[in-house]
Amino acid sequence: MSGRGARRLPITDVGAYLNELPEDARAGLRALGELLVGVTARPAGAESADRFTARCLGVADAGLLVDEDRELNPVSRLTTAVALAEWVTAHSEVVEIGPGERAQPPKWTQTEIGDRTYRHPQCLRVHFRAGTLLPDAGCVIGIETRQTAMRYPEVSAFVTPEHQDAVRAVLDRLGDRANELNPYRGRALRASYTHGLRLTVTDLPITASRDTVVVDEQVWREIDLGLIAVRDRHELLNTHGLGARRGVLLCGPPGTGKSAVSAVIAAEVVGEFTVIYVDADAGEQLLSAVVEEAQRLGGPILLILEDVDLWCRDRATDGGGLSELLQAMDIAAEARILTLASTNDPATLDRAAIRTGRFDAIVDIGYPTRADAARILAALLTGLPGAAGVDTHAVAAALPEHTSGSDLREIVRRAVLAADDTGLLTTSALLAEVGSGRYRATPTEGMYL
Numbered sequence: 001m002s003g004r005g006a007r008r009l010p011i012t013d014v015g016a017y018l019n020e021l022p023e024d025a026r027a028g029l030r031a032l033g034e035l036l037v038g039v040t041a042r043p044a045g046a047e048s049a050d051r052f053t054a055r056c057l058g059v060a061d062a063g064l065l066v067d068e069d070r071e072l073n074p075v076s077r078l079t080t081a082v083a084l085a086e087w088v089t090a091h092s093e094v095v096e097i098g099p100g101e102r103a104q105p106p107k108w109t110q111t112e113i114g115d116r117t118y119r120h121p122q123c124l125r126v127h128f129r130a131g132t133l134l135p136d137a138g139c140v141i142g143i144e145t146r147q148t149a150m151r152y153p154e155v156s157a158f159v160t161p162e163h164q165d166a167v168r169a170v171l172d173r174l175g176d177r178a179n180e181l182n183p184y185r186g187r188a189l190r191a192s193y194t195h196g197l198r199l200t201v202t203d204l205p206i207t208a209s210r211d212t213v214v215v216d217e218q219v220w221r222e223i224d225l226g227l228i229a230v231r232d233r234h235e236l237l238n239t240h241g242l243g244a245r246r247g248v249l250l251c252g253p254p255g256t257g258k259s260a261v262s263a264v265i266a267a268e269v270v271g272e273f274t275v276i277y278v279d280a281d282a283g284e285q286l287l288s289a290v291v292e293e294a295q296r297l298g299g300p301i302l303l304i305l306e307d308v309d310l311w312c313r314d315r316a317t318d319g320g321g322l323s324e325l326l327q328a329m330d331i332a333a334e335a336r337i338l339t340l341a342s343t344n345d346p347a348t349l350d351r352a353a354i355r356t357g358r359f360d361a362i363v364d365i366g367y368p369t370r371a372d373a374a375r376i377l378a379a380l381l382t383g384l385p386g387a388a389g390v391d392t393h394a395v396a397a398a399l400p401e402h403t404s405g406s407d408l409r410e411i412v413r414r415a416v417l418a419a420d421d422t423g424l425l426t427t428s429a430l431l432a433e434v435g436s437g438r439y440r441a442t443p444t445e446g447m448y449l
Contacts, residue, residue, distance in 0.1 A: 046099075046103045047098065047099065047103065048099065048103045049098065049099045049100060049101060049103065049104075049125050049142065050062035052098035052099055052125055052127075052140075053065065053098070053125060053127075053140045053142075053158050056096060056098070056127035056138060056140055057127075057138055057139075057140060057158065057159070057160060058138075059160065062158070064160070064161075065158045065159065065160060065161075066158070066159055066160070066161050066163075066164045066167070067156055067157070067158050068156065068157045068158075068159075068164065068167055068168050068171055069154045069155065069156040069157070070154060070155050070156075070171055070175065071152065071153070071154050072145060072153035072154055072155060073153075073197070073289075073293065074196050074197045074198060074199070074293075075182070075184065075197075075199060075293055075296070076175075076178060076296075077145040077153050078111055078113075078118070078120065078145075078183070079178035079179065079181055079182050079183070080143065080145075080155050080174060080175065080178040081120035081121050081122070081143060081145055082118050082120045082178065082181050082183070083174055083177040083178040083181055084120070084121060084126070084141060084143055084155070084174065085118075085119060085120045085121060086177070086181070087128070087133070087141075087174070087177075088121075088126055091128060091132045094128075094129050094132060095126050095127060095128055095129070095132070096126070096127040097124055097125075097126045097127075098124065098125045098126070098127065098140075099124070099125065100122075100123030100124045100125065100142070100143075100144060101123060101144055101151070104123055106121065106123070106124035106125075107121065107122045107123045107124065108120065108121050108122065108124075109121075109122045113183040113184065113187075113201055114183070114187060114201045116183065118183060121143055121145075122143075122144075122145050122146060123143070123144050123145070123146065124142070124143065125140050125141065125142040125143075125158075126140065126141055126142075127139075127140050128140070128141065133170050134159070134163060134166050134167065134170065137159060137160065137163045137166070138159075139157055139158060139159045139163070139167050139170060140157070140158040140159075141155065141156065141157050141158075141170075141174075142155070142156040142157075142158070143155045143156075147195075147196075155171065155174065157170055157171050179296060179298065182296075182297060182298075184199055184201075184274065184297060185274055185297050185298065185299060186270070186271050186272070186273070186274055186299070187201050187270070187274060187275070188201065188202050188203070188204050188266060188270050188275040188277070189201060189202060189274065189275065189276045189277070190202040190276075190277045190278075190279065191276050191277065191278045191279060191282045191290045192279045192281065192282050193279065193281040193282040193285050193286060196286070197282065197286055197289045197290065197293065199276075199293070202277060204263065204266050204267045204270060204275070205263050205267065206267065208260055208263050208264045208267065209264060209267075210264055211379065212379040213257055213260045213261060213263075213264050213405075214257075214368060214372050214375045214376045214379065214405070215256075215257050215261060215365050215372075216365070218363065219250070219261060219363050219365060222248055222361040222363050223248055223261070223265055223338075223340065223363075225246070225361070226246035226247075226248050226338040226340075226360075226361075227265075227269065227338060229244050229245075229246045229338070230244050230245070230246060230300045230301070230336040230337060230338050231269075231272070231273070231300045231336075234300075234334075234336050238334040243333035243334055244333075244334055244335070244336055245332065245333050245334065245335045245336070245337050245338075245339075246337075246338050246339070246360050246361075247329065247338070247339040247340075247341070247358055247359040247360055247361075248338070248339070248340050248341070248359065248360070248361045248362075248363060249308075249341050249342070249343065249346065249354060249359040249361070249362045249363070250262070250340070250341065250342040250343075250363055250365055251342070251343055251344075251345075251346045251362060251363065251364050251365065252344070252364055252365035252366055253344060253366070253367065253402070253404065254344055254404070254406075255404030255405060255406030255407060256365045256366060256367060256368075256404050256405060256406075257365055257405045258306075258342040258365055259306055259342065260405070261365065262304050262306065262340050262342065265302065265340065266302060266304065269300075269302055270302075272299075272300065273299070273300045273301060273302045274294070274297050274299060274300075274301050274302070275301075275302045275304065276290065276294060276301065276302070276303050276304065277304045277306070278290055278303065278304065278305050280307070280310050280311045281311075283305055283308070283311050283312070283321060283324070283325070284311035284312070284321035284324060285324065286324070287305075287321075287324045287325060287327075287328035288324060288327050288328045288331060290303070290328070291303070291328045291331045291332075291335070291337065292331065294335070294337055295331075295332060295335055295337075299336065300336045300337075300338070301335075301336060301337045301338070302338050302340060303337055303338065303339045303340070304339075304340050304341075305339065305340070305341040305342070306341075306342050307342060307343065307344070308325070308341045308342065308343050308349070309343040309344060309345060309346075309348045309349060312324075312325045312349060312350075312353060313348055313349070313350070314348060314349060314350045315350050315352075322350050322352075322353060325353055326352060326353060326358070329353075329358040329359075330358070333357075339359070341359065346362060367401070367402050367403060367404055368403070368404075368405060368408075370393075370396045370397060370399070371396075373396040373399055373403065373408060374392040374393045374395075374396040375392075376405055376408050377390075377392040377395055377396060377408055377412070377430075378392050380408060380409060380412045381412060381425065384412075384416065384425055385419075385422070385423045385424045385425060386423075386424030386425040386426060387425060389424075389426065389427070390425055390426065390427050390430060391427045394427055394431070395411075395427060395430045395431060395434060398431055398434045398435070399434060407439055407440060410439040410440075411430060411433045411434060411439045412425075412430070414433045414438065414439055415429045415430050415432075415433050418433070
């Protein structure tokens with residue numbers, strides 16, 4: 001009841017009352033009750049996680065057991081849970097599943113990664129009898145993948161003290177299997193900062209290619225050197241102490257194709273490589289964690305840092321994100337990681353960030369030449385009505401200086417939208433769009449009153 005005449009109703013069934021509360025509130029009240037007068041004790045029939053563990057392993061109290069545990073990071077929360085689910089399924093006829101923390105019921109969930117759905121535990125303990133994971137002893141594995149202010153994700157293994165070394169090896173095997181099952185490997189991912197590192201599968205553009213993204217051949221050559229280093233020559237380089245890890249920084253004005261170049265390379269190598277796009281917040285806050293997670297994935301990695309100058313600046317200004325970038329770029333010179341970064345203005349970056357060994361090549365992507373502009377126009381016009389009759393060289397010759405690839409795209413788009421009912425594009429229509437100058441979104445000067 002609520003309002004002035006409201007009266008409090010007594011709690012007659014503590015267990016039912018607790019079960020209606022959110023989980024965190026439930027755990028807090030239960031702990032408080034145990035500390036005070038015990039009013040929140042669960043019904044006698046409910047078996048706690050520790051009692052379940054002690055019973056399964058044949059001891060009077062869980063305090064007589066050894067607890068080996070491993071922290072779970074944002075990715076291993078999923079991969080370890082998937083590996084444990086595999087073990088539970090493989091031994092389904094002989095395992096016993098019990099409650100999670102305190103007396104929480106076993107909880108399972110499912111996670112979608114790309115086109116696959118993984119069913120896995122969130123919170124439980126499971127007893128593996130002797131002869132399953134250990135030859136002559138049983139063990140209990142517990143997992144908690146949720147993180148709150150009072151709980152950290154971890155996986156634990158409980159066993160009698162004389163089997164501690166053996167159960168430590170069991171956790172090692174679980175970790176190895178989790179890494180083998182990693183559903184992120186070989187995919188295109190986006191690393192974001194959401195109360196810690198978060199990886200999500202992302203889509204790549206399927207139309208861009210080296211034929212349609214027209215840049216100087218030196219750009220492709222420098223990137224290909226990096227691909228060769230981490231894909232093909234990593235053993236040779238690391239054997240001789242040269243380090244396989246590479247970094248390429250793409251520099252140039254807005255709209256000249258830096259992001260398009262990264263997209264082309266990502267589309268070419270995804271599958272063989274794991275591609276990770278790093279958001280600005282993730283780069284500034286936890287790029288080191290991204291690199292460490294990339295190492296756990298195994299295989300070659302393409303790490304893409306677009307517009308790195310947005311979050312990493314010269315120490316003479318505020319140096320925001322600089323220490324994180326320096327630390328991340330210095331992790332494991334032998335790692336099979338190619339970092340492909342971009343910036344509009346390399347002068348805004350600290351000199352320490354762009355030295356050799358961090359970024360081994362700095363490549364300029366400038367405005368296209370007239371000849372390259374004609375090639376870009378031809379690629380943009382491919383398949384459009386009337387494209388065969390357009391004189392792309394005449395259109396390119398009419399372009400003003402510093403016309404970017406994105407400008408050319410907008411010229412073609414405006415011509416398509418302005419075409420008559422036939423929809424045919426003509427040289428004169430494209431020249432008219434060039435002459436109008438409307439393809440550049442230039443703000444007007446002066447003030448509005």
